[in-house]
Amino acid sequence: MFTGIVEIMGTVAEYNPLDTSASGGQGVSVTIKDAAAILGDCHIGDSIACNGICLTVTEFDADSFKVGISPETIARTDVADWTPGTRVNLERAVSQEVRFGGHYVQGHVDTVATMVSVTPEGNSLVFGFQLRDAKYAKFIVEKGFVCIDGTSLTVTDVAADGTFYIAMIKHTQEVVVMPLKKVGALVNIEVDLTGKLIEKQITHALHNQFDNKNSTLNKLIDSIIDEKVRKYMSK
Incomplete structure (x- = not known):
């Protein structure tokens, strides 16, 4: 989870679309440098949002870290436009000490x-x-x-x-x-995320109402139809 409050800007140092090493994740491998300010407490497996994409650290040193990016993520994001020298926003996943100045961000780009x-x-x-x-x-x-x-x-x-x-x-x-x-x-x-959750809940509730012939919604619809038919027939 992230807040959407960017900590620093990093720079793409390496972009290897054919990297098949274990740390590259059998897909695109990207190394981002100029990241020393957020790597002091870094561990392998940590999540860092890179231009809003939640990515997993597979390697790191004092100034840079490496991530593997799947084809699905590439299709949804601007990753295909990254080249060495591209600047990217960086934010570590939230900790208990972080003030929530932005909003709930998953790092799952739509x-x-x-x-x-x-x-x-x-x-x-x-x-x-x-x-x-x-x-x-x-x-x-x-x-x-x-x-x-x-x-x-x-x-x-x-x-x-x-x-x-x-x-x-x-x-x-x-x-x-x-x-x-x-x-x-x-x-x-x-x-x-709030909007997506609300839509999901409303859609689910409506489907349940439509599928149940004795539901309040179906009874209301039947009542409206009956009333319309009575008015039409009485003309």
């Missing part, structure tokens, strides 16, 4: 979005995004949480065409990777 606009507003920047997968649009709501490249942010507006916006203050601009990206770049999106 999809990517394209950055479609960047507009200065005072000393803030307003970013606009379009989701690749429209099915996640229902979870993007004004004043709701969204995690973008591992950064906990608040949605400021959602346009009719699905474009959504966030405003980033000057301090955040200086400590996360988003301002380093240009219009057209991809970002990782994790929608708020």
Whole structure:
């Protein structure tokens, strides 16, 4: 579990799509450097969010760590765009001592979005995004949480065409990777878990109601239909 409060920015040092070593996880292997500030208490098997992707440390030294990334993760994220020199947001999994300044972030990226606009507003920047997968649009709501490249942010507006916006203050601009990206770049999106849980519960409850002929919902529907039929027949 993470908070979406980025600790530092690291740099991709190695990207090996054909690495088949045990530590590479039979898939893409990535080494990230400039990470000394978060490796003082690191252990093999620890989770570190890299641009919002929860990844497992398989090797590390004083300044860098290595992770293996599965094909499924590559398909859902911007990992395919990483090259040596790419900057990435880094956050360790939460501990008991961490203040929860962002929101509950799993590090399970749902999809990517394209950055479609960047507009200065005072000393803030307003970013606009379009989701690749429209099915996640229902979870993007004004004043709701969204995690973008591992950064906990608040949605400021959602346009009719699905474009959504966030405003980033000057301090955040200086400590996360988003301002380093240009219009057209991809970002990782994790929608708020709360919305997905609520949808799941409501869908499950409705299915149970529909499947039970004696349920309150079915009785209500039958009552409405009967009333409509009576009114029609009495004309």
